[in-house]
Amino acid sequence: MMSKFVRTGLGIKRLVDNSFKAIDEGAYDTTAYSLTHDAISLRKAITLCLHAPLISEVKFSSPSQGRIRSKTTSSLVEIATTMIKSGAIGLSVLTQPYLFEGSIEYLTAIRKAVSAPLLMKDIIVSTIQIDAGKKAGADCILLIKTIFDQDLAEESMEKLAEYATNKGLQVLVEVHTEQEFGEVLNAKYPLIGINNRNLDNLQVDIATTERLLKNHDKGKSLIISESGIAKPADIQYLRKAGADAFLVGTSIMETGDIGAKVAELYNAL
Numbered sequence: 001m002m003s004k005f006v007r008t009g010l011g012i013k014r015l016v017d018n019s020f021k022a023i024d025e026g027a028y029d030t031t032a033y034s035l036t037h038d039a040i041s042l043r044k045a046i047t048l049c050l051h052a053p054l055i056s057e058v059k060f061s062s063p064s065q066g067r068i069r070s071k072t073t074s075s076l077v078e079i080a081t082t083m084i085k086s087g088a089i090g091l092s093v094l095t096q097p098y099l100f101e102g103s104i105e106y107l108t109a110i111r112k113a114v115s116a117p118l119l120m121k122d123i124i125v126s127t128i129q130i131d132a133g134k135k136a137g138a139d140c141i142l143l144i145k146t147i148f149d150q151d152l153a154e155e156s157m158e159k160l161a162e163y164a165t166n167k168g169l170q171v172l173v174e175v176h177t178e179q180e181f182g183e184v185l186n187a188k189y190p191l192i193g194i195n196n197r198n199l200d201n202l203q204v205d206i207a208t209t210e211r212l213l214k215n216h217d218k219g220k221s222l223i224i225s226e227s228g229i230a231k232p233a234d235i236q237y238l239r240k241a242g243a244d245a246f247l248v249g250t251s252i253m254e255t256g257d258i259g260a261k262v263a264e265l266y267n268a269l
């Protein structure tokens with residue numbers, strides 16, 4: 001039987017509350033800078049990749065793991081450039097300060113150092129965060145469907161997606177359940193993330209991607225399998241299931257040799 005915690009979705013509500021708190025505290029205040037760069041397409045980078053299209057995540061802490069890697073400002077750019085040199089086709093940069101130890105400033109620092117597509121990885125609930133991501137150098141933002149289905153954000157997912165698209169940002173829409181997946185496929189979102197992690201109870205099962213893809217025709221949407229990917233066999237299994245790309249954070253960030261780990265996963269296909 002599912003626990004009350006899972007049914008009531010208290011986990012995601014806490015993450016959303018953190019985002020509103022961070023907004024109020026000025027964490028997304030980018031008045032001090034505004035980067036302009038030609039948008040780099042994550043979708044194009046995925047389709048052009050000759051090996052495993054790997055989006056490597058710069059993630060120092062998480063709700064499920066706590067501290068994953070200690071951070072210093074100098075190591076941030078070194079980590080990002082190593083990931084790209086080792087094969088990652090794009091980077092996912094955590095900008096959420098609470099529980100993830102992320103920052104919008106990381107996006108800016110990494111934007112100045114790499115010319116690969118950057119995904120702003122956050123719990124997005126407001127146009128304020130999208131504006132900040134754009135000014136900080138993002139090419140793509142994440143919208144988590146369950147947040148909007150539970151009416152926890154400032155606007156609907158469609159409105160925020162349109163707002164981001166009008167700013168030249170691509171949108172990665174994230175789902176975890178069959179119903180969510182069916183709905184975003186019907187809406188023809190071009191970039192869909194299947195998160196193998198249940199954001200309420202933090203359980204990870206990479207078979208989630210296979211299960212959802214087995215029951216739906218992905219059509220022209222590109223599918224990114226997210227979370228819990230640790231070894232080449234995981235990528236081979238997920239590709240067989242129909243995933244087009246792979247978003248990996250913890251297993252890369254916790255290793256001693258980030259370059260070797262990224263190369264190992266990139267060469268899985």
Ligand SMILES: O=C(O)c1ccccc1NCC(=O)[C@H](O)[C@H](O)COP(=O)(O)O
Nearest residue numbers: 062063064199226227228229248249250
């Ligand atoms: O990573 C978490 O613990 C987490 C908890 C609650 C909401 C989101 C969370 N992570 C966001 C992600 O989607 C992952 O950072 C990303 O898919 C990479 O996952 P992993 O390779 O398992 O670090």
